[in-house]
Amino acid sequence: MRGDVRQRLLETAATLFSRNGYNAVSMRDIAKAADANVGSLTYHFGSKANLLREIYETRAAPMNARRLELLGEARRIHDRSERLRAILRAYVVPAFSSSNGGDGGGAEFTRMRAILSAEGNEDARSIIALAFDATSRAFIEAIAECVPGAAPEGLIWRSQFLLGSLYYALINPDRVSRLSDGQVNGHDHEQAIEQIVEASHASFLALAAQVRTQTETA
Template structure:
């Protein structure tokens, strides 16, 4: 029995490229179908492997997705931190904010343009995963990105001490949305500008997002305004709608 298990493990590790083949197959399927719709069997078929090889190397489909994120995002996050360290040394506040945001943006664009490393495909995968809203994906994203993202939020907070950290978190979230959409759908910029702008121009895209994000970060904080005074409560909305309906359709 123990010899049989040993032979099975040896067979699974005999092909040194099998692990990479499984990763590539999973990345392709996740980027086109999403996480939920892809099974271990689907990945094995695409990779030319058996399902046991996947569980041997990665334990589960969750572990496989985590490894995909690690191999792409590890280098990107390390580069972000390197650039952030340099950005925090800039003295002028305006220049420092721009350097901080640029430090976050540049590695993402460089990663997405790395065709040999599957960067464009991984960018699509990230967009699909975010849209799916899967709890497993949420945990993986938190594990991979939260420490780095918090480092950038803290750096921005140090540069803009008058802003509550929660406001910076909100505005950083908008940056992520702009980053994702620009990476995944650059041709939309080209189309809407009627060809006057090139959505695939990475340098231009970075500078446009940096400019917009810094302006957003420097905008006045709205938290001092009473939220109740800026919106009508749902109950009041329903009451007003009912009153209008009665006025338009009086009883016989």
């Protein structure tokens, strides 16, 4: 039973953080929603920061593993343009996976990451960096191989835009539906994946075109 309580607290905290952010959710809020007492939270995790750290360790590890598995497959593609598209899909797809799918992350976890990143809480910032920076660097390196000669600032900024589009697609899908007057379903994950990948693909290929232009005019 103790293990059940611990898991329930983790799942409840992740749900509340994904809806309301880290700063607005108290230990008492988590305990109440999980039908437990605050003493149970303190016993199992010690602090809210430790609780968040464990959520990341539990969910980031399989997401990172799945991303790196797909990245390894993508890097075997010879054509640079198609390799780039596959790399981008390797990054995006696990973020949309069901949190119960066993392959990491899930939409709820990605929403939580986005909200916590926007809050600027120092505990959350350091936990997110520890969980994802190494994998993000691996993807940036792989993307750079597809656009040789591209300036680092372009690669870094456009990688950041990729993450931003991923976050926003999961945080506010209703806006897509509203602005399209219902013609586009913002909750259609497959369509969201395709649109994010294609937009980022075009963005990174534009860096390659810039390099060619600079080379030709040099």
